[in-house]
Amino acid sequence: xxxxxxxxxxGTRFRRFLACMYILLALLLSLFGxxxxxxxxxxxxxxxxxxxGDLLRPSCDPRGVVMLIHGGFWKSAFDRRLMVDLAKDLxxxxxxxxxxxxxxxxxxxxxxxxxxxxxxxxxWLRSSEASELQVNQLPVAVVGHSAGGHxxxxxxxxxxxxxxxxxxxxxxxxxxxxxxxxxxxGAYDADLGNGAVRDFLGTTLPKRPTMGGGLMDLLSGPKEDxxxxxxxxxxxxxxxxxxxxxxxxxxxxxVVLIHGLHDLHVPSEQSRAFHSACxxxxxxxxxxxxxxxxxxxxxxxxxxxG
Numbered sequence: 303x304x305x306x307x308x309x310x311x312x313g314t315r316f317r318r319f320l321a322c323m324y325i326l327l328a329l330l331l332s333l334f335g336x337x338x339x340x341x342x343x344x345x346x347x348x349x350x351x352x353x354x355g356d357l358l359r360p361s362c363d364p365r366g367v368v369m370l371i372h373g374g375f376w377k378s379a380f381d382r383r384l385m386v387d388l389a390k391d392l393x394x395x396x397x398x399x400x401x402x403x404x405x406x407x408x409x410x411x412x413x414x415x416x417x418x419x420x421x422x423x424x425x426w427l428r429s430s431e432a433s434e435l436q437v438n439q440l441p442v443a444v445v446g447h448s449a450g451g452h453x454x455x456x457x458x459x460x461x462x463x464x465x466x467x468x469x470x471x472x473x474x475x476x477x478x479x480x481x482x483x484x485x486x487x488g489a490y491d492a493d494l495g496n497g498a499v500r501d502f503l504g505t506t507l508p509k510r511p512t513m514g515g516g517l518m519d520l521l522s523g524p525k526e527d528x529x530x531x532x533x534x535x536x537x538x539x540x541x542x543x544x545x546x547x548x549x550x551x552x553x554x555x556x557v558v559l560i561h562g563l564h565d566l567h568v569p570s571e572q573s574r575a576f577h578s579a580c581x582x583x584x585x586x587x588x589x590x591x592x593x594x595x596x597x598x599x600x601x602x603x604x605x606x607x608g
Contacts, residue, residue, distance in 0.1 A: 340359060347402070347422055348423075355382065355423060356389065357400055363436075366397050366442070367399070368397050370382070371447075372384040372446075373449040375498035382402060382403045405419050407498075412504050420456075443477070446478075448480070448481050448483065449483055454477050462555065467534045479561075479573065481568045482572065484572050485572050488571070494569075505524050505528040559573040559577055
């Protein structure tokens, strides 16, 4: 996996997010190309109300498709409208864009429904309807922000496992995590999003600190499958299940991590910890080749220190 770090000055989360978008565009354009003009079509990828997304297609033949996954700590207050500006920027440069909604906590989602939904949305790109819309044979990248970064990275790691959590028919070439929640246990312990990981998993976790002394955590014990839910959802734990010596190098996955050093909502330690775990896994593989590309970290300070 290739990991690219960028740091920028402290400021609003929105400004840092925009800076992140420009970096993302440069990375994707180097892969796929640039043209103007587009059309938008709302598409259903499943039977549930939130199984819907916007497919944006440039006026020319696209050279790739980017699936966008919005963030918001997996909560129902947020939807794909968060990614509209990024979607437009991408399609203006000749990329097809698949900007999706999914069931989230408070709207029928959480574990496992949210994971099932993003898998279904990704698989739609090989459906007969996608074929009719001429996007079924394109190389795929998945981009997610915050909780969407978690879901994008989770999707990318499935192909490296002996057994996928949910069957994927599409395996992205590139995954880009923007300020992603990539270490669920660390996020749980830090009580990020006021118990967002607990709410997403639908359970407290055994042998973990009580989050903020919350009454719910004191009164409700973990569910019987709490550790299974965590292990199947957490990119950090999934990384440890990758059988590096047996993975083929025919079509390697590239993962790019972008995180602001001063992010107050999802600390940059989330991406740092995941990157460090990738480095450790790479060292374990010794001289044998795998589809896990040698991770590299690059820090680019834009007018700031640290």
